[in-house]
Amino acid sequence: MNELVENLRRNRNLSDDELRELIESGSYDDDLRTAADEVRREHYGDKVFLRGLIEFSNCCKRDCLYCGLRASNRTADRYRLSMEEILSCCEEGYGLGYRTFVLQSGEDPYYSDDRICAIVAAIRERFPDCAITLSIGEKSRESYQRYFDAGANRFLLRHETADPVHYAKLHPADMSAQNRRRCLWDLKEIGYQVGAGFMVGSPYQTTENLIADLRFLQELQPDMIGIGPYLTHHATPFKDEPNGSADLTLRLLSILRLMFPYVLLPATTALGTILPDGRERGLKAGANVVMPNLSPVSTRKKYEIYENKICTGEESAQCRNCLEMRVKAAGYQVVTDRGDVRRP
Numbered sequence: 204m205n206e207l208v209e210n211l212r213r214n215r216n217l218s219d220d221e222l223r224e225l226i227e228s229g230s231y232d233d234d235l236r237t238a239a240d241e242v243r244r245e246h247y248g249d250k251v252f253l254r255g256l257i258e259f260s261n262c263c264k265r266d267c268l269y270c271g272l273r274a275s276n277r278t279a280d281r282y283r284l285s286m287e288e289i290l291s292c293c294e295e296g297y298g299l300g301y302r303t304f305v306l307q308s309g310e311d312p313y314y315s316d317d318r319i320c321a322i323v324a325a326i327r328e329r330f331p332d333c334a335i336t337l338s339i340g341e342k343s344r345e346s347y348q349r350y351f352d353a354g355a356n357r358f359l360l361r362h363e364t365a366d367p368v369h370y371a372k373l374h375p376a377d378m379s380a381q382n383r384r385r386c387l388w389d390l391k392e393i394g395y396q397v398g399a400g401f402m403v404g405s406p407y408q409t410t411e412n413l414i415a416d417l418r419f420l421q422e423l424q425p426d427m428i429g430i431g432p433y434l435t436h437h438a439t440p441f442k443d444e445p446n447g448s449a450d451l452t453l454r455l456l457s458i459l460r461l462m463f464p465y466v467l468l469p470a471t472t473a474l475g476t477i478l479p480d481g482r483e484r485g486l487k488a489g490a491n492v493v494m495p496n497l498s499p500v501s502t503r504k505k506y507e508i509y510e511n512k513i514c515t516g517e518e519s520a521q522c523r524n525c526l527e528m529r530v531k532a533a534g535y536q537v538v539t540d541r542g543d544v545r546r547p
């Protein structure tokens with residue numbers, strides 16, 4: 204095995220130059236993948252954890268330049284799910300074996316803290332053995348505390364890019380890398396299991412930016428890391444920017460597995476969108492989580508953060524079965540426990 208990969212596998216901290224070499228050269232990919240798969244098996248065996256994703260609103264007050272849900276996109280067909288609709292998604296998911304529900308949305312002011320807390324509390328009461336994950340964007344520390352007290356356990360908030368200058372090129376002036384980080388540290392201090400992450404190949408991204416992302420993650424030590432290729436959406440200012448690379452995403456998944464052996468790492472829908480067997484290849488590269496869609500079929504297409512998103516036509520039960528087959532074919536096993544992080 205290559206020495207750089209071996210050093211990473213032994214948990215030695217690589218220099219920026221060494222990381223740059225691994226990120227930019229494809230010649231270590233086989234070694235990276237093999238080492239990453241060994242490490243995931245040491246820590247999690249062949250288990251793949253399921254998270255049932257409920258995209259409960261596509262309304263958003265933010266204007267992130269890459270995202271199809273941005274407020275300025277007047278062509279988006281906006282929707283909101285009621286408490287009853289969300290609970291019935293959970294009901295269906297519970298029957299299919301899901302023990303984690305991920306509630307994701309744009310930053311939609313309609314869902315006040317009171318409303319979010321009521322939704323979380325209702326899920327907590329009906330499904331006491333399930334983990335509740337929120338992915339609803341940047342809030343105040345007080346708000347995060349309230350959701351936690353209502354029963355939420357985990358929070359996904361990708362940092363998107365750790366470099367403030369790059370961050371400013373992807374976001375409008377009323378957003379900052381600094382506030383995003385503040386949110387992540389608050390969430391961690393409150394006691395959430397926290398997920399950070401970034402897009403691969405977002406416009407203007409450099410290798411230096413990716414190294415900064417890895418360094419930030421070393422500092423934060425999150426429980427989950429979500430990465431996927433940047434994918435173009437026609438109704439954004441980035442409509443002419445190219446998609447991110449699947450190969451680079453797979454390479455980074457392996458690097459992340461080696462740097463963070465314990466971490467929960469999803470093979471994302473974006474990876475499955477850019478490559479037909481992207482999620483399977485993500486699992487083989489070190490990922491150990493998949494997030495099948497539990498949203499009502501009637502709204503799925505409308506949660507269009509990027510174009511050509513897969514799995515928007517199938518019923519939840521079909522998604523569940525399809526993914527189980529894919530996971531098995533890749534050589535792993537779907538498990539239905541909560542799948543909490545296993546830190547050393």
Ligand code: SAH
Nearest residue numbers: 269270308309310340361432433434508509
């Ligand atoms: N409003 C929530 C959820 C955002 S959607 C929040 O702010 O956290 C979840 C993730 O999708 C984002 O964090 C971003 O990394 C990713 N995403 C958004 N637009 C994308 C695009 N065009 N291509 C790929 N990923 C995208």
